[in-house]
Amino acid sequence: MDDEELLGIDIGPLTFSFSELKSATNDFNPANKLGEGGFGPVYKGTLNDGRVIAVKQLSAASHQGKNQFVTEIATISAVQHNNLVDLYGFCVEGDKRLLVYEYLENNSLDQALFGKRSLNLDWSTRFDICLGVARGLTYLHEESRVRIVHRDVKASNILLDSNLIPKISDFGLAKLYDDKKTHISTRVAGTIGYLAPEYAMCGHLTEKSDVFAFGVVALETVSGRPNSDPSLDEAKVYLLEWAWYLHETKREVELVDSRISNFNEEEVKRVIAIAFLCTQASPLLRPSMSRVVGMLSGDIEVATVTSKPGYLTDWKFDDISGINSMTIDMSTKGTDSSVYNSSASTTVVGDTSQSPAKATQPLIYSTVSNGR
Structure with a gap:
């Protein structure tokens, strides 16, 4: 799936730049790593507006992961419920694929x-x-x-x-x-x-x-x-x-x-x-x-x-x-x-x-x- 096809999806949530997420997570500092998700690491970050976020970084080597990434965007953006995690937005730059979620302080x-x-x-x-x-x-x-x-x-x-x-x-x-x-x-x-x-x-x-x-x-x-x-x-x-x-x-x-x-x-x-x-x-x-x-x-x-x-x-x-x-x-x-x-x-x-x-x-x- 190329970037044009990915960007053509009716997403809804906000698009973030990679530099913005890099800054929010202090250059994806290991100290900010929350864990390893289904397709890559998850980092805690803070946006310029003060919102605390969880950033999922897609493992670039995983082709299947890209498909999962697209599925996740399409799915999460279509649903809103008090018992589902909110998706704030996403980032697609070159081979970089990231999802930006609300941060939940009491973990899993x-x-x-x-x-x-x-x-x-x-x-x-x-x-x-x-x-x-x-x-x-x-x-x-x-x-x-x-x-x-x-x-x-x-x-x-x-x-x-x-x-x-x-x-x-x-x-x-x-x-x-x-x-x-x-x-x-x-x-x-x-x-x-x-x-x-x-x-x-x-x-x-x-x-x-x-x-x-x-x-x-x-x-x-x-x-x-x-x-x-x-x-x-x-x-x-x-x-x-x-x-x-x-x-x-x-x-x-x-x-x-x-x-x-x-x-x-x-x-x-x-x-x-x-x-x-x-x-x-x-x-x-x-x-x-x-x-x-x-x-x-x-x-x-x-x-x-x-x-x-x-x-x-x-x-x-x-x-x-x-x-x-x-x-x-x-x-x-x-x-x-x-x-x-x-x-x-x-x-x-x-x-x-x-x-x-x-x-x-x-x-x-x-x-x-x-x-x-």
């Missing part, structure tokens, strides 16, 4: 939950975070001018503002599709641990893939732990598996983060039950995000969960450098935590035209086709 949800824990998130805050994320996804799926599947919903892509209001970020992997298409067969792109089975295995993409990931995020928010943690006892390694066991033995409240001293038991059980509905193996059994909002708000009754969540427990790659060849192992033993652990935010991209042929028997607790 994964840092608040699994990091050094400088934030003390009480139960009501966590409940509000779940509700806010659900509202943001509802907007993307059902209320936006175009239907948008985020494709990479995870705790590290949920940012918290000064009032701890959650805002969904990183639309670099977002795919737009019109209402005539029931699903998109696409290259699998997402983060291990949050991937819906039908998407990971077959590239079958609908908004129900985001619903699955939301269910995982909700359980992480309740428990204060990532979806996979090999350092724990074997029975507790996989969050969905452990949560289901506690549900079956009517001990759901034991899932609550031990740092929370007071919580509403009814709300906790409601969030956990909704998370199980969201992570059903069959996408047809998962609720829409607007129903999730209704259930969280108490306006819609939460259906009784009878079948355990469906998920993949172990991933192995024939060739990590060209992740096209993807195999899925049935065994839950010996998981490579560096590949699986959600807090490492490993993103997978696989060519689904090849992966089903290479897949060994996948472990999903329910067959996707019959939804049981």
Whole structure:
């Protein structure tokens, strides 16, 4: 895609010069680096008007990254919601591609939950975070001018503002599709641990893939732990598996983060039950995000969960450098935590035209086709 084509997009947000962003970030000083995003580093900066910004710098070598960059501009500029990160503008100069976002001072949800824990998130805050994320996804799926599947919903892509209001970020992997298409067969792109089975295995993409990931995020928010943690006892390694066991033995409240001293038991059980509905193996059994909002708000009754969540427990790659060849192992033993652990935010991209042929028997607790 050349610059003329890129500049021809009806963007909406402001165009920034590279020198302006270079100055704002103090020449992209490493001290201002906030982290590594989906397609390059992110820096904190201050504009001449005093606005504090987050600048995403596209890795110039990545052709795919350029496509993601264009997708992100087109997507973010089309949507405005209290639970989505605001895009201030962008920069295109030569081979330089940058996005300029509002800066959110409380960083990401994964840092608040699994990091050094400088934030003390009480139960009501966590409940509000779940509700806010659900509202943001509802907007993307059902209320936006175009239907948008985020494709990479995870705790590290949920940012918290000064009032701890959650805002969904990183639309670099977002795919737009019109209402005539029931699903998109696409290259699998997402983060291990949050991937819906039908998407990971077959590239079958609908908004129900985001619903699955939301269910995982909700359980992480309740428990204060990532979806996979090999350092724990074997029975507790996989969050969905452990949560289901506690549900079956009517001990759901034991899932609550031990740092929370007071919580509403009814709300906790409601969030956990909704998370199980969201992570059903069959996408047809998962609720829409607007129903999730209704259930969280108490306006819609939460259906009784009878079948355990469906998920993949172990991933192995024939060739990590060209992740096209993807195999899925049935065994839950010996998981490579560096590949699986959600807090490492490993993103997978696989060519689904090849992966089903290479897949060994996948472990999903329910067959996707019959939804049981």
